[in-house]
Amino acid sequence: MDKDYLNSLIDKLLKNDISKDQFVTYLTGIFSDEFKFDTNRKLRLGFHEFIFGESKTIQQLIEIISSLEKNRIPFICTKLSDEKIDVISKKFPEVEAIPEAGMVRYFFTPPSPKKGEVAIITAGSSDIPIAKEAMFTLDSCGIKSKIFADVGVAGVHRFFNIKDQLYSYDILIVVAGMEGALPSLVAGLFPQPIIAIPTSIGYGTALNGFTALFAMLTSCANGVTVVNINNGFGAAMAAFRILQNKYREDTDV
Known part of the structure; x- marks a missing residue:
């Protein structure tokens, strides 16, 4: 289990940087009729759930990113066309676009450095x-x-x-x-x-x-x-x- 990540969530909760509902979301997940996000994967495996963007429509990506951003869930999305990156960048200016890698990503705090x-x-x-x-x-x-x-x-x-x-x-x-x-x-x-x-x-x-x-x-x-x-x-x-x-x-x- 990623103890550092869990402790950081507890610290954020105590400082009111995240709400109780957001804390529960990190531990349990976001569920809707169409999408089910594994938001506690970071606790189990040390990395967040990532999104495969190639086969998703622009509308699906907007809904996914809106939900993740609302709950302050870090994410990266891979295999995106230039068109999808352009739409996402315009709608979510706080999301970092990396067109040369076909990716976008969002972190409300930077990832902690790892060895190696x-x-x-x-x-x-x-x-x-x-x-x-x-x-x-x-x-x-x-x-x-x-x-x-x-x-x-x-x-x-x-x-x-x-x-x-x-x-x-x-x-x-x-x-x-x-x-x-x-x-x-x-x-x-x-x-x-x-x-x-x-x-x-x-x-x-x-x-x-x-x-x-x-x-x-x-x-x-x-x-x-x-x-x-x-x-x-x-x-x-x-x-x-x-x-x-x-x-x-x-x-x-």
Whole structure:
């Protein structure tokens, strides 16, 4: 259980920064006919519920964000089109828009810094939007990260120019489309956990990311963890869970 978060809620209640109803909402959830928000996920798992925005209508997103903001529930929303981000930004000016990552987010207090740092390595510059989705997701959880872009195997000398810098990071997230070769190279050189993200970048037989996905799943480098195509958010959350476990100070769940 996230004791720091629970104590912060109690402090806010005692200082009248949040109401009794809001305190109960944090512990139990927001429920409506259409949406049921898991607002106490932070207490159980250390991170807030996040919203997958791609398949939701603009009206649904407005209703969700209105409810969360009213109850001062922090959130990030991923996989948003420029149109959705534009509408949300105009209606909710206090919500931070991150169009380069296809995200918006809102925190009434900044996330507390956590231990650990993550390097996010992209094979090409076309993979950067997915890398930024991972970076801003980690940032929303209080984890520092840095992107090392455009160092794929087509110009492998570029990768070796950054090689020495990567040893200082706790986890390496590797983002690649085309044939998806870069995670195997990285995993053959570094001892850290490797999380691979296949992207939908590539020509015809790249199959919108399936070729990279299959290549990463069949990597001969041992212990590569692979998330779904274009899932920068999922890779970031996997890294967050690893770091939470690595740096936890007690055995409470």
